[in-house]
Amino acid sequence: MKLLRFGPKGYEKPGLLDAQGQVRDLSGVLPDLTSAHLGKASLDRLASLNPAQLPLVAEPGRMAPIVADIGKLICVGLNYSDHAAESGMAVPSEPVLFAKATSSIIGCNDPVVLPRDSVKSDWEVELGVVIGTRARYVEVEQALDYVAGYCVVNDLSEREYQLERGGQWDKGKGCDTFGPVGPWLVTADEVPDPQNLDMWLEVNGKRYQTGNTRTMVFTVAHLVSYISRFMTLNPGDVISTGTPPGVGLGQKPDPVYLRPGDRMALGIEGLGQQRQTVHAWDPALIDG
Incomplete structure (x- = not known):
């Protein structure tokens, strides 16, 4: 699974990259991709989603830092x-x-x-x-x-x-x-x-x-x-x-x-x- 964040500074959204290389919007599932979503249970939940049922982002624009709250x-x-x-x-x-x-x-x-x-x-x-x-x-x-x-x-x-x-x-x-x-x-x-x-x-x-x-x-x-x-x-x-x-x-x-x-x-x-x-x-x- 390839997780990402996209959008202008201050307005980033979480997303994932599907098997066809298209960005899918995860903001209906979680507000942002943060450190709280990197544990096994959270990743398993995201992996269980069907990317085809998530909104397609035709023009994701800016690719933001991959985690919203990198601590170190x-x-x-x-x-x-x-x-x-x-x-x-x-x-x-x-x-x-x-x-x-x-x-x-x-x-x-x-x-x-x-x-x-x-x-x-x-x-x-x-x-x-x-x-x-x-x-x-x-x-x-x-x-x-x-x-x-x-x-x-x-x-x-x-x-x-x-x-x-x-x-x-x-x-x-x-x-x-x-x-x-x-x-x-x-x-x-x-x-x-x-x-x-x-x-x-x-x-x-x-x-x-x-x-x-x-x-x-x-x-x-x-x-x-x-x-x-x-x-x-x-x-x-x-x-x-x-x-x-x-x-x-x-x-x-x-x-x-x-x-x-x-x-x-x-x-x-x-x-x-x-x-x-x-x-x-x-x-x-x-x-x-």
């Missing part, structure tokens, strides 16, 4: 060994964790707005893991039972802020619009093996990233278990699990960074695609 966006750094190498960093012995501010979260095709005076903004296609059941000190063997589903995340990063401004990654990761998620949440039953998903990213039609989740240093199950030992993972929290090689920082002979007018396209097998246009600093594009 926890990210994993250097989780692909070849990406660590291109970044000039060692493969970590334990997962590297950092957080993106929830104010960075946007719909999958919303404008990406560069921070004022940004010169080193970068891209990162990543597998997002959406928590469905509260997880606290869970074992690896049971960890995937706490996952509601998966999504595409673009972990945009301002490298100067991240690496040259005092050592805190959060500075370069949590900028407004730097967390596109979606287009939909694919429930875990449709992703039997999250460690075998092809992923890619292009900028202005040029392929920069091509990878597969099987090359992760730490698996999804390991990450859910590990993170649950440092904080409670609540329904609606999202874990962004790291990126394969090909980021702008790692380009040779010189890094390549995002500029206004650039167009990104990215996707993960079975989880959909995102498309974003990069804009210079303009708060109206963030708030509008």
